Amino acid sequence: MKLTIVGTGYVGLVTGVCLASIGHSVMCVDVDQEKISQLQAGRVPFFEPGLEELLAQQIREDRLAFTVDHEVAFAQAEVIFIAVGTPQGIDGLPDLRALIEVARSIGRTVDHDVIVVIKSTVPVGTNHFLSQIIAEQLLHPVSIQLASNPEFLREGSAVYDTFHGDRIVIGAEDEAVAHTLATIYQSMHIPILHTDIRSAEMIKYSSNAFLATKISFINEIANLCERLGATIEDVARGMGMDQRIGEKFLRAGIGYGGSCFPKDVKALLGMADLSGYPFQILQAVERVNRKQQMLLIEKATKRLGKLRGKRVALLGLAFKPDTDDMREAPSLAIAGALLELGAQVVGYDPVSMGNARYFLPSQVELLTRPEQALEGADAAFILTEWEEFTLPTFAPLLLQMKIPVVFDGRNCLDASALSELGIEYHPIGRGMDREMVTTSFQEKGRER
Numbered sequence: 001m002k003l004t005i006v007g008t009g010y011v012g013l014v015t016g017v018c019l020a021s022i023g024h025s026v027m028c029v030d031v032d033q034e035k036i037s038q039l040q041a042g043r044v045p046f047f048e049p050g051l052e053e054l055l056a057q058q059i060r061e062d063r064l065a066f067t068v069d070h071e072v073a074f075a076q077a078e079v080i081f082i083a084v085g086t087p088q089g090i091d092g093l094p095d096l097r098a099l100i101e102v103a104r105s106i107g108r109t110v111d112h113d114v115i116v117v118i119k120s121t122v123p124v125g126t127n128h129f130l131s132q133i134i135a136e137q138l139l140h141p142v143s144i145q146l147a148s149n150p151e152f153l154r155e156g157s158a159v160y161d162t163f164h165g166d167r168i169v170i171g172a173e174d175e176a177v178a179h180t181l182a183t184i185y186q187s188m189h190i191p192i193l194h195t196d197i198r199s200a201e202m203i204k205y206s207s208n209a210f211l212a213t214k215i216s217f218i219n220e221i222a223n224l225c226e227r228l229g230a231t232i233e234d235v236a237r238g239m240g241m242d243q244r245i246g247e248k249f250l251r252a253g254i255g256y257g258g259s260c261f262p263k264d265v266k267a268l269l270g271m272a273d274l275s276g277y278p279f280q281i282l283q284a285v286e287r288v289n290r291k292q293q294m295l296l297i298e299k300a301t302k303r304l305g306k307l308r309g310k311r312v313a314l315l316g317l318a319f320k321p322d323t324d325d326m327r328e329a330p331s332l333a334i335a336g337a338l339l340e341l342g343a344q345v346v347g348y349d350p351v352s353m354g355n356a357r358y359f360l361p362s363q364v365e366l367l368t369r370p371e372q373a374l375e376g377a378d379a380a381f382i383l384t385e386w387e388e389f390t391l392p393t394f395a396p397l398l399l400q401m402k403i404p405v406v407f408d409g410r411n412c413l414d415a416s417a418l419s420e421l422g423i424e425y426h427p428i429g430r431g432m433d434r435e436m437v438t439t440s441f442q443e444k445g446r447e448r
């Protein structure tokens with residue numbers, strides 16, 4: 001089919017490239033001329049494993065083209081997917097300005113019947129709102145039907161996720177529209193769930209909010225494990241083997257970040273507030289996450305005393321491995337808090353140094369090799385579980401520190417390898433003082 005994708009960010013570009021690779025003829029449009037020029041030259045403007053190779057193949061085989069001109073982009077389209085950003089606005093709710101602009105442009109430009117699919121994550125009721133905007137702008141007597149098709153890919157594994165998703169959600173009031181969309185994805189053999197539009201919009205927020213809840217829950221369990229002398233990895237494994245719980249998203253750490261969970265949790269809280277329903281669990285999820293991001297600073301202060309004047313090396317700056325995305329990365333909150341405490345902050349990331357420079361305060365010194373960041377450091381914080389930190393070649397670099405003390409916010413280092421090198425290791429959720437805790441509980445029991 002002839003498809004147009006509006007927005008060539010993480011979602012739009014991956015969707016466009018993947019849909020081209022299963023045989024559709026895809027035109028991608030973006031307002032960012034620089035991005036489009038790079039894409040026309042076969043270069044992906046951000047880091048996403050496997051995407052550039054697949055992009056080049058689609059361009060070569062003439063199934064994928066790019067433009068900044070909406071008119072050109074919409075001219076042949078049978079289906080238009082909108083995947084522009086919906087960042088957090090000043091009131092906590094998503095900023096829908098880019099979507100509204102695209103809706104107006106569709107209304108003014110399209111001169112034939114078309115299906116418009118909202119892939120961006122949008123508050124419940126937005127499809128309806130956008131269909132009104134399109135209708136207000138229509139210049140031609142055409143039928144434009146809207147559908148919701150939320151996206152569930154993760155950055156870092158976006159291409160894999162697109163082809164191996166657990167489900168494709170299609171929110172459409174019209175059976176024929178739902179059938180057309182299902183046909184587009186047919187050859188991916190992914191289960192399709194057809195719902196009404198509002199439910200589809202809600203599925204996206206509920207899914208992200210649930211995953212964020214799982215993370216905050218396991219982080220609280222980890223904090224308790226430390227106090228009660230249990231080991232979080234064993235506890236998570238034992239919980240996850242129960243299929244009703246599931247093993248995924250039970251990795252304890254310094255909390256969730258990224259362009260989705262923080263903003264989508266806020267948006268759902270905002271929607272709940274506006275509808276007069278206080279969403280108490282989700283309020284706690286957010287609170288726990290904010291607190292968890294400060295955990296390594298608490299641990300370091302306990303171990304080293306005041307951090308004023310101390311050199312702290314942040315290793316891993318992206319919000320997760322295999323991406324250069326710095327949006328809402330925990331490293332931002334941690335660096336900010338360390339600077340406020342008067343620490344000297346240095347950072348290193350294998351991939352996201354460019355974005356890190358843009359997002360982090362200028363006082364954070366960025367170094368291009370981990371050993372440079374570690375040299376003379378009083379503490380090292382592991383903030384992203386990049387593979388290179390888990391390789392045997394990494395641990396010896398910690399010996400460059402003033403005193404080798406490492407606080408691992410992702411529990412990704414090998415404790416015994418560090419211990420052999422005489423490196424002091426502080427992971428998350430591994431209780432050390434079993435005797436003390438057990439005894440004090442037994443004593444309390446005896447007193448009663």
Ligand SMILES: NC(=O)c1ccc[n+]([C@@H]2O[C@H](COP(=O)([O-])OP(=O)(O)OC[C@H]3O[C@@H](n4cnc5c(N)ncnc54)[C@H](O)[C@@H]3O)[C@@H](O)[C@H]2O)c1
Nearest residue numbers: 007008009010011030031032083084085086098120121151
């Ligand atoms: N990033 C993810 O992993 C992910 C996953 C699932 C869903 N989502 C949702 O998908 C949407 C897009 O997210 P993203 O991370 O891809 O955003 P992004 O910021 O990476 O990309 C958005 C793109 O839209 C372009 N754009 C803005 N206005 C435009 C216009 N009028 N016409 C054409 N292009 C325009 C921007 O220039 C940019 O290239 C958001 O709603 C997000 O919540 C994101």
Ligand SMILES: O=c1ccn([C@@H]2O[C@H](COP(=O)(O)OP(=O)(O)O[C@H]3O[C@H](CO)[C@@H](O)[C@H](O)[C@H]3O)[C@@H](O)[C@H]2O)c(=O)[nH]1
Nearest residue numbers: 151152153154155249250251253255256257258260319320
């Ligand atoms: O067990 C876990 C799993 C994840 N995280 C953190 O949670 C954040 C988000 O991770 P992940 O979900 O892997 O990355 P995203 O690319 O943000 O993907 C999420 O957000 C997207 C945008 O909505 C959705 O499409 C995806 O389904 C959803 O997983 C990161 O900071 C991770 O470090 C943990 O702390 N523990």
